[in-house]
Amino acid sequence: MVQHEQMYSQAIAPTFLLQNKKPQTQLVFSGHWLIHQTCPSLDSIVSQLQSQKTLAVTIAIDDSFIWDSIFMSRLYPLQLWCQQQNIELDCSALPSSANQLLQVATAVAPSPKKHDEPSYFSAINLSHGLKRARKETEAFIRFIGEISISISRLCRGQANTRGIDFIYFVQQAGPNAIGIIGLTSVLIGMILAYLGLVQLRLLGAEIYIANLVTIGMMREMGALMTAVVMAGRTGAAYAAQLGTMQANEEIDALTTLGISPIEFLVLPRMLALICVMPLLCLFSNMMGLLGGGLVSMGMDITFNQYITQTQEAVVASDVFTGLFKSLVFAVLIAIAGCQAGIQSGRNSAAVGKATTKAVVTAIVYLIIADAVLNIIFSRLGI
Amino acid sequence: MTSAEKTLPQQSSQAHIQVRNLTMAYGSQVVQKELNFDVNRGDIFIIMGGSGCGKSTLLKHMIGLYQPAQGEILIDGENFFQSGAAQQIAMRRRWGITYQKSALFSAMTLAENIAIPLEQYTTLNDKDIRELTHYKLALVGLAGFEDFYPSEISGGMQKRAGLARAIALDPDILFFDEPSAGLDPLSSQLLDELILELRNSLGTTIVIVTHELASIFAIGNNSVFLDTEKKTMLAYGNPRDLIEHSNQEKVRRFLKRGR
Numbered sequence: 001m002v003q004h005e006q007m008y009s010q011a012i013a014p015t016f017l018l019q020n021k022k023p024q025t026q027l028v029f030s031g032h033w034l035i036h037q038t039c040p041s042l043d044s045i046v047s048q049l050q051s052q053k054t055l056a057v058t059i060a061i062d063d064s065f066i067w068d069s070i071f072m073s074r075l076y077p078l079q080l081w082c083q084q085q086n087i088e089l090d091c092s093a094l095p096s097s098a099n100q101l102l103q104v105a106t107a108v109a110p111s112p113k114k115h116d117e118p119s120y121f122s123a124i125n126l127s128h129g130l131k132r133a134r135k136e137t138e139a140f141i142r143f144i145g146e147i148s149i150s151i152s153r154l155c156r157g158q159a160n161t162r163g164i165d166f167i168y169f170v171q172q173a174g175p176n177a178i179g180i181i182g183l184t185s186v187l188i189g190m191i192l193a194y195l196g197l198v199q200l201r202l203l204g205a206e207i208y209i210a211n212l213v214t215i216g217m218m219r220e221m222g223a224l225m226t227a228v229v230m231a232g233r234t235g236a237a238y239a240a241q242l243g244t245m246q247a248n249e250e251i252d253a254l255t256t257l258g259i260s261p262i263e264f265l266v267l268p269r270m271l272a273l274i275c276v277m278p279l280l281c282l283f284s285n286m287m288g289l290l291g292g293g294l295v296s297m298g299m300d301i302t303f304n305q306y307i308t309q310t311q312e313a314v315v316a317s318d319v320f321t322g323l324f325k326s327l328v329f330a331v332l333i334a335i336a337g338c339q340a341g342i343q344s345g346r347n348s349a350a351v352g353k354a355t356t357k358a359v360v361t362a363i364v365y366l367i368i369a370d371a372v373l374n375i376i377f378s379r380l381g382i
Numbered sequence: 383m384t385s386a387e388k389t390l391p392q393q394s395s396q397a398h399i400q401v402r403n404l405t406m407a408y409g410s411q412v413v414q415k416e417l418n419f420d421v422n423r424g425d426i427f428i429i430m431g432g433s434g435c436g437k438s439t440l441l442k443h444m445i446g447l448y449q450p451a452q453g454e455i456l457i458d459g460e461n462f463f464q465s466g467a468a469q470q471i472a473m474r475r476r477w478g479i480t481y482q483k484s485a486l487f488s489a490m491t492l493a494e495n496i497a498i499p500l501e502q503y504t505t506l507n508d509k510d511i512r513e514l515t516h517y518k519l520a521l522v523g524l525a526g527f528e529d530f531y532p533s534e535i536s537g538g539m540q541k542r543a544g545l546a547r548a549i550a551l552d553p554d555i556l557f558f559d560e561p562s563a564g565l566d567p568l569s570s571q572l573l574d575e576l577i578l579e580l581r582n583s584l585g586t587t588i589v590i591v592t593h594e595l596a597s598i599f600a601i602g603n604n605s606v607f608l609d610t611e612k613k614t615m616l617a618y619g620n621p622r623d624l625i626e627h628s629n630q631e632k633v634r635r636f637l638k639r640g641r
Contacts, residue, residue, distance in 0.1 A: 035504055035552070069552050070510065073517035097583035104579050105517060110525035347488035347533040 012064045014039045014071075018048055025054045030062040033071035042074050046081055056088040067098060076105050143339045147270070150262045159263040161271075169272035173234045177280060180233065181226055185217075185284040188225050189291025192216045197299060206299055210309035213292030218318040222285040224370055226277065227329035231362035235337035238269050239358030242341025243351035251342065261342060270334035277330035278323045285322065317382050321373075328369055336362035396459055398423045398555065398587045399444065404453035406439055413439050416614050417453070419606050426581055426588045426601050428621060430636070431608035437591045438482070440608065441559055444589065445479055446470065457555070475503050478548030479557045484540040486532040492519060492543050493528035499550045518546040522576065538569040545573075549580065556580070558590040562597055570594065574601050595639060599625075607633045 014031035033039050049057065075091075079102060082089040091099050153159040196212040242265060245251050251261045289310060296306045337358040344354035397420035404417040413436040421427045429437045442448045444455055446462040454461050462473060486495050496515040500506060506514070519525055522542040524535075532540055541561065548556060561577070562570035574597050581588055592598060598605065598621050605624070607617040609632065617624050617633040625637040635641070 035506070039510075041509075069514060069517065069549075070506075073510070073514040076517040076520055077513060097585075100579060100583045101521065104576070105520035105525075108520070108523040108525060110520070111527065113526055114529040345533065347531075349489035350533075 011037060013037070016040065016042065016045070018045055020052065020054075025049070025052065025057045026060055027057050028060045028062060029067075029071075030064050033065070033067045033074075035068055035070045037070075039070050039074060042078050045078060049082075049085075049087065054087060056090065057082065058090040058093070060093050061095075067095070072098065072101055072105070075102060079106055080110070139343055140339065143335070143342070146260075146262045147266065147335070150260060150267055153263065154267060159267065160259045161263050161267045165264075165268035166272055169269050170276055172237075173230070173272050174276040174279065177230065177233060177276075178283065180229055181280050181284050182287050184225055184229055185222065185287035186291035186294075188221050189213055189217060189288035189293075190295050191291075192221065192288070193292040193295035197295070206296075206301060207305060207309055209292065209296050209299075209301070210306050211313040213289060214310050214313040215318060217285050217288035217292075218314070218322045220322070220370075222288055223281050223322045223325040223329060224366065226280050226284045226326060227333060227366050228363060230273070230277065230280070230330075231333045231336070231366065232359055234273060235333045235358050235362045236355050238334065238337035239341040239344070239355045240351060242266075242338060243344035243354040246342065246344045247346045247348065247351055249346075266334075266338040266342065269338060270331070273330040273334045274327060277326045281322055281326035285319070321377055321382055325370065325373055328373065329366055332365040332369055333362045336365055397421060398425070398458065399427075399589070400456040400459075401444075402454050402456065404440075404443065404455060405451045406436060406443055406448070407451040412451070412613055414608055414613055414615070415452075417606070417608075419615065419618050421587060421589060421604065423587055424581065424585050425604045426577065426590065428598050428602035428605035429589065429591045429608065430593055430598060430605055430621075432593070432610050432636070435608040435610040436613075437593075437608060438559055441557055441589065441591050445477060445557055446474070475551060476554040477557065478551070478553035478555070480541070480544045480548045480559065480561060482559045482563060484532070484537075484544035486540055486543055486547070488532050491529050491531055492524065492535075492546075495532070495543065496547045496550050499547065503551055514550070515546075518550055519543070521549070522546045523572070538565050538573075541565060541569075541573065542576075545576070549586075552584065553586065555587045555589065558588070558592070560591055562592060562594045567596070570597065571600075577601055595637065598637070607636065 011034075012031040014029075014033040014037055016030075017028045019026045019028065027045065031037075075098075079089055079091075081087075083106070091102060094102070150159055150161075154161055192213050193209055196209050197206065200206050200208055200212070242251070245265070251265075254261045254264055293303060293306045293310075297303055340354040340358035340361065344350050399421035401417050401419050401421075405415040406413045406417075417440070429440055431437050439448065443450055444457075449463055454463075457473060460469070460473065462470060465473065486492070487498070490498075493512070493515045496518055497511050500511045500514060504511075516525065516528065519527060522545050524539060524542055524546065527535060527539070527543075532543065535543070541564075545561075556577075558577070561573055565573065577588060577590075578601050580586055590597070590602070602621050604619065605617075605621045606615045607624070607628075607630075608614075609616045616630045617628045619628075621637060624633055626634070628634050628637075
């Protein structure tokens, strides 16, 4: 400590000495046992005492001895060890304050340590992994079940879902997302156009760029890119909001007030996303077409040609497959975000984990769902 | 009380903490004004008063988190806000602070929490740090809980772990913000005993914000009473004297629980 440094400008190196005086062993401490000194370890004492089969040790100090916590932290494990070995450690010669602290420290017996985590590749770890997977599947199914019950209650008008919350979340997920969705969609449209142009130019068929961008955006990219952006933007926000509420015991408070957190918190978020996503998807399609148009104009295709060609390329079934996908994606993002939030742990680190989990699971869900839907559509010939 | 028994050097006669004509405000809204009091070395000093009177705000001014609107706080004769950056760090190193909600870092184990100030301010090696954290946890009755996360232990244990982190560097001054809030009477009494023990053995000056009457009388030897309405201090002295002899009825009623 600063005071020590000022006062004891002449530091005396901390030392100890184990003297074997029959019938007792004496342990003499001297010097400055202070935190900024290099204090010797007392481990050697343990081995010496063991080899000498000592039964009692008396601690003594000399005039130069001063101490702070670093001395206590050395003495404390020695004291514990002596207790275990039934060796009597007489500390009465220590300054009374040090003695007092040592008594406080040893007043409560150490509780058993936590088990070490098993190593990464081990049978125990595998079984833990399987158990965890089972637990998570159960949690997922339970969550889906709770949502289904809540929706049926909502349809019967019995749910504690507030309209004002719904409107707020529509505002959050919809209008407030227009900018970022617009920007990404224009760029995706341009990327599609550039990708196609290289190939189509070989055939002299640049005009079909309009068809490529239209089908690409309508069937696939519009819905998927909107969903990815919304998973990062809104899904993560849902997980963070609900996780924080879990940490603050707000969700417990709702439950004990007799209000289902699923109805009160999850349904408005989910319904808002379901309402907003198809609209955002349509908007994204338009912006994507615009992006394709910008690229084509740089490639000797007039804007009118592009528009005419696009009009011919748009097919109702493409638009509706995209919209249907966006509905499915909305449900998945809301489920991933809200489940991660509701089932989050109760501290700040857990909220962070829940947010990450929400985004990662949402994106995995999205890609799996997209693949499955595409297979179904192609089988059905849509 | 043998505070300066052997490790602590004798200081000059000036008080450890001096509060001079302090006014605290959030923007233009004055919380407390014209505060004048001293905290002596080795005192267990209680800051008391009704809810919302600015007790915690005063504590946050003392530990340099908030800047006074007027007046000054001198610790060892030095004003925190007029000190240079290096001096401020040196001052902070001598303070230990426990927070209302314990403020343990939730992503770290108890041992890692307590190791943080040691890693920050000392050059100890890993083994020394481990020994010190074990000892500090043992002091607060948590030996063996090194590898637990704060969320895995009870609220009372979190409070004590917070105290272990605060005393990691053997501070000169320990600040407590509502140490017994949310604790059962027995745990709160244990904590009081621990505080007394620390003061008696290390001579630490202790400043406690609380309205827990049992604690106030059990351990406090000096106090100020802050009033919400007049926005200033109504009483200053040993709470055991104030309960009968304060000239303010409000203070007597507070200390007698309204009776």
